Amino acid sequence: MSQTADRYAKALFELAQEQNCLEPVEATMTEIRKLIIDLEEFRHFLSNPLLSYDERCLVLKSLFQGKVPELTYNFLIFITQKSRLPILKDITESFDDLYMLSTNQLRAYVATALPITEEDKALFNQPLRDKFQHQIITRWRTDASLIGGFRIFIQGKIFDYSFKNQLNHFFQQTIQPS
Numbered sequence: 001m002s003q004t005a006d007r008y009a010k011a012l013f014e015l016a017q018e019q020n021c022l023e024p025v026e027a028t029m030t031e032i033r034k035l036i037i038d039l040e041e042f043r044h045f046l047s048n049p050l051l052s053y054d055e056r057c058l059v060l061k062s063l064f065q066g067k068v069p070e071l072t073y074n075f076l077i078f079i080t081q082k083s084r085l086p087i088l089k090d091i092t093e094s095f096d097d098l099y100m101l102s103t104n105q106l107r108a109y110v111a112t113a114l115p116i117t118e119e120d121k122a123l124f125n126q127p128l129r130d131k132f133q134h135q136i137i138t139r140w141r142t143d144a145s146l147i148g149g150f151r152i153f154i155q156g157k158i159f160d161y162s163f164k165n166q167l168n169h170f171f172q173q174t175i176q177p178s
Contacts, residue, residue, distance in 0.1 A: 002171065005090035011096045012075050012091070021069050024098045028068045033092035047086045057081045106134040108154040113146040128154065 016025040035042050043060060045051070057080060064073050080130055100107060107127065108128055116124070121140065128136045143151070149164035 002087060002090055004084070005087045007086060008079060008087075009091045009094035009098060012071070013095055013102075015075075017102075019071055021071055022099070023101075024069045026074050026095070028072045029092045033060045033089060033096070036089045036092070046088055053080060055135065085156045100137070104134050105137055106132055106154060108136050108138045108152055109141075110138055110150060110152050111143040111146060111162075112113060112143050113142070113144060113148045114148045115138075123155050124150075128152070 012025065012029075013022070014114070016022040036046065045056075051059075057077060058078050060073070060080060064076060076085075076088075079088065079091070084091075106128075108125075110124070121138065125136050125138055128138075136154075146162035146164050146165070149161045149163070151162050152159040
């Protein structure tokens with residue numbers, strides 16, 4: 001993420017806190033991030049240099065006015081005026097980081113070789129909570145290429161306890177000459 005996106009996210013975050021509307025603004029920013037990820041047309045709209053300011057505002061008005069918190073809508077118009085719509089995805093990600101930090105939460109991404117039960121997921125989260133001293137919001141996925149074990153991505157670090165990784169280390173140490 002860019003420093004510019006971080007500054008815009010921080011400004012929106014602080015305004016949302018001051019106006020006691022942090023939760024709805026956070027929910028809206030999450031939905032906007034999903035739109036950016038899922039809809040190619042929306043990504044194209046954000047980065048299209050041929051659209052004028054008025055055309056961009058018209059599209060934003062039809063999509064968001066009256067449907068999102070007023071602060072969020074005004075923020076979208078403001079960043080449009082400042083020609084910052086192309087970094088909206090970065091802004092939403094930075095905003096999410098600020099929100100998670102303020103609510104003492106961390107997001108972890110866990111890939112397992114096989115599907116695991118809800119009970120196992122709960123057992124898995126407890127050591128993460130203990131280690132990082134935060135509530136852990138976990139996103140799970142299955143990745144058969146791991147062969148066995150799991151891989152965790154949290155706070156910019158990867159903890160790889162997969163069988164695939166163990167095999168790679170074994171081959172590197174035994175087959176490759178020193």
